[in-house]
Amino acid sequence: MQAIILAAGMGRRLGELTQNNTKCMISVNKVTLIDRMLTQLSRLDLSRVVIVVGYKGAELKSFIGMRYDRQLKIEYVENPIYDKTNNIYSLALAKEQLQEDDTLLIESDLIVEDSLFDLILNDEHPNIALVAKYQTWMDGTMVCINDDLNIVNFVPKKAFKYDDTDHYYKTVNIYKFSKSFSRNKYVPFLEAYSKALGNNEYYEQVLRVITFLDNTDLKALPIGERKWYEIDDIQDLDIAETIFASKEQMMERYNKRYGGHWRFPKLLDYCYLVNPYFPTKRMKDEIRANFDTLLTQYPSGMYVNSLLAAKYVNVRQDYIVVGNGAAELIKSLMENTKGNVGVVYPTFEEYPNRSCDGENKIVAYIPEAEDFSYCADDLKSFFADKNLSMLLLINPDNPSGNFIPKADVIQLAEWCKEKHIRLVVDESFVDFSDDFRNNSLYDNDILDNNHNLIVVKSISKSYGVPGLRLGFLASADTDLIQRMKKDVAIWNINSFAEFYMQIFGKYTMDYDAACRKFISERCRFRERLEKVPFIRVLPSQANYFLIEITEKYTSTQLTQILLEKYDILVKDGKSKKSLQNRNFIRIAIRDSKDNDKLVDALMEL
Template sequence: MEYQHGGDIYTNNVIMDYSANLSPLGLPRGVKEAVYKAADQCACYPDSRSMKLRKELSGFHGIPPEYLICGNGAADLIFQIVQALKPKNALLIAPSFLEYEQALKASSCNVAYFDLKKENGFQLREKELKNWLEKSGLDFQMLFLCNPNNPTGFAVNKEGMAEILEYCRDHGIFCVVDECFNEFLQEPEQYSVLDLIGRGGYENVFLLKAFTKLYAMAGLRLGYGICSQKEVLDQMNLIRQPWSVSSIAQAAGEAALKERSYVEKTRQLISCEREYLKSALSDLGFQVFDSMANYIFFKDLRPKALIREKLLYKQLLDRKVLIRSCFNYRGLDHTYYRICVKQRKENEAFLSILKSIVTEGK
């Protein structure tokens, strides 16, 4: 089976991984200590209902604990929500995260696509989506929205999202909103639909969040979902594996919620270094799109890149640097790439290698 995502340091011999979008500060100290301590409890089964973690998340977000469900990473919950609702027809924004399509097709769901336009910078415009839905005449039961979108990094503000969610509510479409990268935004609350769910009236929404990216916990696997429709969560609980969230992951999540200064430091670092990288990539001749998250989406405009498949990916891999080729995203070709944002010293080293590749070809 071909590896479909970033972070494949197992197949490739790399010394620098720019393909996985995690906090550049690494695992927080408090989380690491919680992991060590939780290891002593590994002889016991974990709490299948993640009650303590859900209680902590309830207080953290200001929502009832019964709105919450935890999973073995966000991907686990993506498959669960699809299996729970079993839509016959679903709509995906393209390009976007690959796991949505995989989960839908595994459930024998028919998938249609709303293709983002290059001339619009691959940005989702809520009115265009609504008009397309109106004119399509298709009966959709589910829509996935990744905000900020992966791999493009653009986010739709809360007002725009509300417009889409209200349309879907009125037309019987259940929305899965993926906010796994929301906390990397400069003003995350301006783009989150969390308070909409908390206020009520959006029972057609399942909000997806994860510890994976923000706290650099990819290897621990911990995600959670928020939904005010009890029947949806009940159905998910019926089909999920009973011990899908380990006791170590639960302890790590509880500790992570206390790392507020870590989150703020991460956000400030990302904001500064993202602009630094975007400017540098543009100066090197790449077409850089307007990412707002902790990753940058760009296109290789070199003439030889048009005729040599995944040229930049291969050139960097020869130097033991891994980036994310976006070739397997719908609507993109082998000239599109995504890189994460790291700390300045790492970014300078990466750009030095990239500059040597670009200049040697001139």
């Protein structure tokens, strides 16, 4: 068995990174692609490695040098017209070598886990293409396979159809060809194809022609959950460095992205907090049916969108301002707040982080209870002698899940009014509480009676639409509302978010059903979690649990293991102030299927 590596391309899409070296000399986490690949190949029983070079070929040969001479016999093939041809020509230049032995054909811009080479070499079939089930990040050649894992069609970019993606597999660009297959099928067709259509093509096109014949013997070998990535541009490089990071660095790399985890389809995200049961398929279908119009039309300004938001939560239009997510409104509110702010820790850090004077104006209250529980009277007692301009209440609280009943919050608002304190209540998670239909403060009478009360709601959380970036802030202090409306951009939300608000009323019964279903799943999930012997689950009225690790692991160790071994991302409590010296994680509550995966992983550990 030999290996042929195609490394002649220019890698233009990587910009500055390939100005002075070829693509396979790019480093992923401080190891070049070519070094990683040659190290992997050196562990195999190979007769030789043939590298087809072109762009910056001399630099690549010099870089490799003689470092692998003891493990590998390396030969080179030159493609002098790499800038005028595609990889079909590079492979044609190595056609003699291709016919001399069974071959692993590999593209040089890949990063793969070691097990992929064992997988393909240990398979009994002589002619194999490694394939991965289609995911949205994948580009290039796709294949269709039958029940016997025969490749029945290669699908080039021009023939790609999004309606057919359920049936597509992406070629990983690692192939195993027998000497017989190369001699009797691939090379003859390669020569004929190049003669007829030229050299500015891809070698997979030859395989596509071959698959039209009967008895091609070319099998697909799905790689399952094994890790791999193809690096064509700087975003690919960033994602690859995240997927293949060390367990110590992996969590940091995911966290600094602040979302965008849809680029990692195998990841189970237990950090970001959304309703797993809403929106419904029917609602998504309605948005999808209007996609073209929404994509190509401007959204409305604040006048229309505040009208839609007022209808959404049933308050007066002049009481509400719409934000590009609650984060935009929090920024506007906190950066224009003067004086001391009372905060319950641990908390959602966005509020104190946005205070214009930083930590000097934060008055921190840390509950003494083991489960971080507290009530309205606790807040009154602690802040009674503090000089506050604002008191912040996250209700249910994040990350503890503590919940203060509505009647008690109203009493707290009245207490704050007497002390000339502005009470900010973030009720982004209130619809996950047991009596959710009666717990919201979005009520004209409540707001009228408490002009010092500000109610914030992130629509991302309980409504399950974080991609829309939509949030509300309401208050009977209309001067504040008007200032904030002027503070945000004229078009601060997009047409999709606007349309979502417009149609939501038709789906309120579905939303109520989703919330009830969620509450039932939270109860079931907690019962399963409580059987895990090394954790303590705190009670919660939100869509997450704060969990203490009581033995066996630190919170950091557990988050690293879950991510590295199970592709499960949970929140390490050490990132929260007042939890740095404690052993807590926070986990979202997802649907029953995902939740069982997490419990199974914990039980296995």
